[in-house]
Every structure is written in C-alpha cells, then in structure tokens.
Amino acid sequence: MSSKIASPIMHSAAWRISLWATLAFACGTVLVFVFLHNFVADDIQRRSDAWLSGEVEVLGDVAERTPKDALYDRVVGEVAELAGKEVPNKLLSESSSNDSVFFLQTGGDGSLKLWVGAGDGKPNLRAIRAIQIVPDHPTDLRVMGFDVPFRVASIRIDDGTNIYLGLSERDELRVLRSLRLRFFLIWLLLVLFGFAIVFFTTRRMLSHVREITEAASRIGHSDLNARVPTTERNDEVGHLARTLNRMLDRIENSVHQLHTITDSLAHDLRSPLTAIRGKLEMSLSAVDQAEQAEPIVAAIEELDRLTEFLNQSLDVAESKADALRLTRSEVDLDELLRIMIDLYEPSMSEKGLQIKLQSKGPIRIAADAALIHRMVANIFDNELKHLPADSTVTIQLRNEGESIALICEDNGPGFSEEVLAHLFERRVKGLESNGHGLGLAFIDAVARAHGGTASARNRRSGGARIEVLLPHAARELAKSPMAARQGAA
Amino acid sequence: MRLLLVEDEIDIQNFLRSSLQEAGYQVEAAADGKTAERVAIDGQFDILIVDLGLPDQDGISLILRLRQLGVRAPVLILSARRSVDDRVRGLEQGGDDYLTKPFALAELLARLRNLLKRNSPPSNEATRLRVLDLELDLLRREAIRSGQLLQLTPQEFVLLEYLCRNAGRVVTRSMILDKVWGMRIQPDTNVVDVHIYRLRGKVDGHGQQPLIRTLRGVGYVLKDR
Numbered sequence: 001m002s003s004k005i006a007s008p009i010m011h012s013a014a015w016r017i018s019l020w021a022t023l024a025f026a027c028g029t030v031l032v033f034v035f036l037h038n039f040v041a042d043d044i045q046r047r048s049d050a051w052l053s054g055e056v057e058v059l060g061d062v063a064e065r066t067p068k069d070a071l072y073d074r075v076v077g078e079v080a081e082l083a084g085k086e087v088p089n090k091l092l093s094e095s096s097s098n099d100s101v102f103f104l105q106t107g108g109d110g111s112l113k114l115w116v117g118a119g120d121g122k123p124n125l126r127a128i129r130a131i132q133i134v135p136d137h138p139t140d141l142r143v144m145g146f147d148v149p150f151r152v153a154s155i156r157i158d159d160g161t162n163i164y165l166g167l168s169e170r171d172e173l174r175v176l177r178s179l180r181l182r183f184f185l186i187w188l189l190l191v192l193f194g195f196a197i198v199f200f201t202t203r204r205m206l207s208h209v210r211e212i213t214e215a216a217s218r219i220g221h222s223d224l225n226a227r228v229p230t231t232e233r234n235d236e237v238g239h240l241a242r243t244l245n246r247m248l249d250r251i252e253n254s255v256h257q258l259h260t261i262t263d264s265l266a267h268d269l270r271s272p273l274t275a276i277r278g279k280l281e282m283s284l285s286a287v288d289q290a291e292q293a294e295p296i297v298a299a300i301e302e303l304d305r306l307t308e309f310l311n312q313s314l315d316v317a318e319s320k321a322d323a324l325r326l327t328r329s330e331v332d333l334d335e336l337l338r339i340m341i342d343l344y345e346p347s348m349s350e351k352g353l354q355i356k357l358q359s360k361g362p363i364r365i366a367a368d369a370a371l372i373h374r375m376v377a378n379i380f381d382n383e384l385k386h387l388p389a390d391s392t393v394t395i396q397l398r399n400e401g402e403s404i405a406l407i408c409e410d411n412g413p414g415f416s417e418e419v420l421a422h423l424f425e426r427r428v429k430g431l432e433s434n435g436h437g438l439g440l441a442f443i444d445a446v447a448r449a450h451g452g453t454a455s456a457r458n459r460r461s462g463g464a465r466i467e468v469l470l471p472h473a474a475r476e477l478a479k480s481p482m483a484a485r486q487g488a489a
Numbered sequence: 490m491r492l493l494l495v496e497d498e499i500d501i502q503n504f505l506r507s508s509l510q511e512a513g514y515q516v517e518a519a520a521d522g523k524t525a526e527r528v529a530i531d532g533q534f535d536i537l538i539v540d541l542g543l544p545d546q547d548g549i550s551l552i553l554r555l556r557q558l559g560v561r562a563p564v565l566i567l568s569a570r571r572s573v574d575d576r577v578r579g580l581e582q583g584g585d586d587y588l589t590k591p592f593a594l595a596e597l598l599a600r601l602r603n604l605l606k607r608n609s610p611p612s613n614e615a616t617r618l619r620v621l622d623l624e625l626d627l628l629r630r631e632a633i634r635s636g637q638l639l640q641l642t643p644q645e646f647v648l649l650e651y652l653c654r655n656a657g658r659v660v661t662r663s664m665i666l667d668k669v670w671g672m673r674i675q676p677d678t679n680v681v682d683v684h685i686y687r688l689r690g691k692v693d694g695h696g697q698q699p700l701i702r703t704l705r706g707v708g709y710v711l712k713d714r
Contacts, residue, residue: 262571263570263571266571267542267569267570270589270590271498271569271590272500273590273591274498274501274569274590274592275498275501275504276591277591277592278500278505278508278591279500279504280706281504281593282508284706293705294705296706297706300706300707303591305677307591311675314571325572327573339670342644342670343670343684346680346684346687347679347680347683370672370673373672373674374674374675377672377674377675377677381677381678385677385678439677
C-alpha cells in the first residue's frame with residue numbers, strides 16, 4: 001500500500017481503536033498460550049521423569065541380579081541400550097546412533113565402571129561428580145560437549161555402585177519448540193483475524209460518522225437547508241446525526257431570522273430614502289441658481305453615502321454571523337485589479353500617489369463579484385483618502401497554494417496605534433468614519449464570507465499593509481437556496 | 490409611450506409619475522397587484538415598472554402572471570431588497586432589468602430607454618457617432634473635434650463613446666461605473682469625477698464651447714444643442 005493511501009487510514013479512529021483492541025486481545029492470548037505451554041512442558045517433564053525413575057530402577061535391579069562375571073558388562077549394557085530405544089517423545093526420524101540416552105555405572109570409589117552411550121562417558125562422569133544427585137529425584141545435568149542438558153536419575157545398589165541413567169532433554173525441547181511454533185502461528189492468525197474483524201466493524205461504524213462529518217462540512221454559508229444523512233438505527237451514530245440536524249434547524253432558523261431582520265430593515269429604510277432622493281432630485285431640476293442648488297446637491301450626496309453605509313453595515317452584521325449571502329460566479333482577480341487600478345489611477349496621480357500592480361497573470365476564483373468589487377474599491381478608497389502625496393501603493397496578487405493572497409502595501413504613515421488596536425472591529429462611527437472604521441470591517445466581512453481572512457498591520461519599513469486571503473475556486477459554484485427562499489417569503 | 494407604474498408607496502409613486510411624465514411617458518399607476526393586473530390587460534403598455542414589495546402579492550409573481558396573460562412589454566423591476574433574487578436574475582436574462590432603491594432618476598430613465606431599445610428591431614449599428622462638432626469613429630477608435638484628432642486613451646474613448654451615445658441626457662456616476670468599468674460600486678471618493686475632468690481637458694480645448702457639463706449631485710451631460 002502506498003503511503004499516500006496508508007496515511008489517512010493510519011490516522012483514522014478505526015485504525016487506533018483496532019490497534020488498541022488487538023493489543024489487548026494479543027496480550028490475553030499470549031497469557032493463555034504461556035499457561036498452556038507451561039502446563040504441557042510440566043507434563044512432558046513429569047512423563048520423562050517417571051520413565052527415568054522406572055528405567056533406572058529396572059536397570060538397578062538387573063545390575064544387582066546379574067552375576068559379576070565377564071558377561072556382566074554386556075548384559076547390563078544390552079539392557080541399557082534396549083531401554084534407550086524406548087525413550088519417550090523420541091522422533092521417528094532420529095538416526096540409529098543413540099546419543100539421547102546414556103547409562104553410567106560408577107564403582108564405590110566413584111570411578112567409571114560401565115558406560116553405554118555416545119562418547120567415552122568421561123565428561124558425563126565429571127558432570128555427575130560436580131553435583132549432588134539424590135536417588136529417586138531426577139535432576140538436570142549439563143555435560144560438556146552437549147548443547148542441551150540431560151535429565152539424570154540415579155539409584156544406589158547393594159554392591160555400593162551407583163547407576164545413572166541420563167536422558168537428553170533434546171527431544172523434549174524439540175517437542176516444546178514445535179508446540180511454541182504452532183502456538184505462535186495460531187496466535188498470529190488469531191490476532192490478524194481479530195484485528196481485521198475489529199478494524200472492519202469499527203470502520204463501518206465510523207464510516208457513518210464520516211458521512212455525517214462530510215455532509216456537515218458541506219453545509220456552508222449558502223447551503224444551510226441541507227441536512228446530514230440519518231440512519232434508522234437507534235444507536236449513538238443515529239443519535240449524533242439527529243442531534244446535529246436539530247442543531248442545524250436552529251442555526252438555519254437564526255440565520256433566516258437575521259436575514260429577515262436585515263432585509264426588512266433595509267427595505268424599511270430604502271423606501272423612504274427613495275422618496276426623499278426623488279423629491280430632492282425634482283426640486284433640484286426646478287432651481288436655476290447654483291447657490292440654491294448647492295444644499296440640495298449636498299443632501300443628495302449625503303443620502304447616497306448613507307445608503308452605501310447602510311448596505312455595508314448590514315453586510316458586516318450578516319458576515320459577523322457568518323450569514324452573508326453570496327452569489328458566486330467566476331471572477332478573474334487579476335483582470336479586476338487592472339480595471340480597478342485603471343479607474344483609480346487618475347485620482348491617485350492627481351494626489352501625487354503612485355500605484356503598482358504585481359501579478360503573474362489571470363487568477364480565477366468562484367466568488368461574489370459585486371462583493372469583491374466593493375471590497376477592492378474599499379481598499380483603494382482607503383489608500384486614496386489617507387496617504388500623503390508622493391506615496392506609493394503596491395498591489396500584489398499571489399497564488400499561495402491553498403489560497404489567493406491580495407496584498408496592498410504603501411509607504412505612508414501606516415495605521416495609528418489606536419486604529420491598529422481596533423482594526424476590523426465594527427465601529428459604527430457614522431458617516432464621518434475616517435475610512436478605517438467600517439471600511440476595514442467590510443473588507444474582513446467579504447473575506448470571511450468567502451471562507452478567507454483579512455489582516456492589517458504596519459510594515460517594519462513603514463507604511464500599512466492589508467492582506468486578504470481568499471480560498472481557491474476549488475469549491476463548486478454553490479447556488480444560493482437561501483436567497484430563493486427569501487424571495488418567496 | 491405608455492407606461493404602467495406599479496408601486497405601493499404613494500410618495501415614490503407621485504414623484505416617479507411626475508418625473509416620468511416630464512420625460513414624455515404617458516403614465517398609469519397602480520398601487521397593488523390586483524389593480525395592476527386589471528390595468529395591464531386592459532391597456533396596451535409599452536413598458537412596465539414593477540416594485541417587488543407589493544402589499545397583496547410578490548412583484549415577481551405578478552410579472553410571471555402578466556407574462557402568462559400575454560403581456561409582452563419589458564419590465565423594469567424596482568427592489569428595496571438587499572440580495573438579488575434568483576428569479577429576478579431569470580427575468581433579467583429574459584430581457585427585463587432591475588434597479589435597486591434608492592436610485593437616481595437619470596438611471597431609471599436610462600434603463601427604461603435601454604429596455605425599449607432592446608425590444609425594438611435593432612437599427613443598423615452606426616460606425617460613426619456625431620454630436621455637434623465632435624465626431625467618433627468607432628472602428629478606428631478615434632475622436633475628432635473641429636477637425637482636430639483628440640489624443641485619448643482607450644478608456645477615455647470608451648467613456649466619451651458612452652457620453653455620446655447618451656448625448657443630451659444625464660448619466661450618473663454609477664451608470665458610468667457600470668457601463669464603462671463594468672462594476673456596480675459606490676466609491677467613497679471622486680474617482681469618476683477625475684476621469685471626466687481629464688476627458689474634459691482633452692475634449693473641451695481652448696476657446697471651444699464646453700461639451701461636457703457637470704450637474705452636481707446628479708451626474709454629467711454631453712450637450713447636443
């Protein structure tokens with residue numbers, strides 16, 4: 001699996017849950033197997049000990065009864081060799097040479113008297129002498145030249161000699177090893193199988209949660225009437241979906257309420273504004289003298305500014321509640337900035353300002369064209385009103401991967417301390433607002449409504465810097481069902 | 490030109506009626522949807538102005554209903570709403586137009602003229618415009634005043650062309666912004682005035698009769714008399 005596909009799975013909750021569950025399961029099964037293994041090992045040891053004790057007794061018996069003549073060695077040796085052929089746990093594939101069993105008889109002085117087994121028996125004798133072997137109690141014995149220890153039982157017979165019968169633990173260990181291997185394989189299978197079951201069931205469960213998350217994240221500014229998918233089941237996931245939907249109901253309600261309020265406020269203010277403006281225009285057309293026209297003209301201009309102020313405050317208010325409605329279309333920011341600069345350049349050069357654009361060509365995003373126009377106009381108006389002569393405004397448009405950066409920098413005096421502290425706050429200072437009041441709040445509002453951000457600060461080299469980040473046009477052009485509903489209301 | 494004005498606000502209805510009459514329209518007015526429906530079917534109207542917020546029904550429903558009843562006249566929709574309804578967009582694509590309140594009278598008149606022009610068979614598109622001693626060659630993008638070629642930037646030529654096409658009529662700043670720069674914005678600064686000022690410097694040279702007049706608080710006129 002490539003890391004690209006693997007990494008989201010590794011980061012999923014299903015993966016972590018399965019990992020922990022499997023860990024617990026694996027530990028549990030290991031304990032069970034260790035217990036079983038020890039039980040089997042004890043049992044094998046007990047059997048071989050019983051065999052040893054029995055055989056050594058038989059051998060002792062035979063050794064006692066056999067007359068101490070020339071044939072003694074052969075008779076006892078034969079019996080010992082025969083005994084060696086009936087070793088428990090012996091593998092059939094074992095070669096005919098028998099090195100898993102030895103028979104040793106020492107004389108009363110401790111010298112080697114009779115030896116049946118592989119080698120000359122001297123290392124065995126040395127090992128036996130080194131430790132105390134109690135009759136009837138089989139003991140482990142390490143012998144030089146052998147990898148695995150022997151289990152040795154001994155008996156003392158009447159003629160003062162000791163008989164030792166040793167059985168290599170090789171076969172016993174081999175049995176246990178193959179048992180462990182089998183246990184390990186079974187354990188591995190169980191763990192993998194268990195992991196798979198846990199992983200797929202939790203993933204299935206969590207896929208419902210993921211569906212809910214995806215559906216919830218799709219519910220954006222304009223798509224508030226969508227709901228997350230619900231299931232019939234009455235489990236936690238179904239509960240989550242239903243709770244989320246109830247919450248969305250409430251949010252939609254509040255947003256709808258906000259729209260109703262702002263719309264009716266706009267409507268109730270605009271109708272009288274229309275009537276006033278109309279009357280002013282009519283009285284303007286009736287007067288001939290310029291002196292008489294002046295106050296009427298001023299009133300009309302004030303009224304137009306009041307209207308724009310009203311529009312912007314309502315936009316800012318809606319955007320603060322993340323409820324600004326967008327009508328998205330494809331907007332080329334590069335082209336828009338060029339047109340805007342073309343529009344503002346004469347006014348700027350009249351004031352002795354220079355404006356420069358740094359852009360590498362068309363950058364298209366899905367945005368509300370009217371709002372973006374007004375936002376850029378706001379930025380330019382700000383510069384035009386606040387910069388002293390001989391300043392330079394630099395507009396940069398950059399593609400920064402995830403988002404588009406629109407940066408406006410100047411080399412003027414920058415924002416004052418007091419303004420900087422309350423930047424982007426909605427300060428309704430009225431029409432006398434020195435531009436930085438509602439203007440920046442509106443820029444922020446438009447950026448937010450498009451899922452972006454706006455920031456402003458003073459440059460280290462002096463001058464102000466406003467940066468607007470707008471996400472790429474990756475998201476599809478969303479229709480605006482809220483607006484349609486608004487119209488029907 | 491017969492015009493039906495559907496507007497429930499009496500103040501607005503009154504000033505619109507007198508302004509429209511002054512502009513040469515024969516105006517009938519209705520204050521609600523029901524009356525409007527009856528009047529529209531009885532009389533032959535060349536154009537309609539419909540406010541969206543009527544007391545008895547939605548302006549758009551009224552327009553759709555009138556269309557069903559066979560009223561073909563273009564409609565100028567007046568809206569005091571903040572957002573533009575999708576259905577208004579639909580109507581706009583169907584040849585109607587909309588205007589947000591509050592508006593400048595000049596803009597209302599201009600939009601009415603455009604709607605009427607749109608619905609009449611297109612006249613042969615002129616390649617030259619002439620206003621008094623000012624002549625515009627639309628193909629070569631050249632402007633000549635009293636035989637003198639004016640040194641205009643492309644943008645200034647577009648602006649002058651727009652003024653010439655509306656010679657004798659008032660155009661507002663927002664109309665200029667809309668038609669010449671293609672954006673509906675309300676700048677807080679005098680950006681349009683500076684453009685006009687520069688253009689005037691080139692068009693109305695020394696000793697010549699000034700053509701571009703400023704009507705403060707209203708807009709600009711290119712004189713044709």
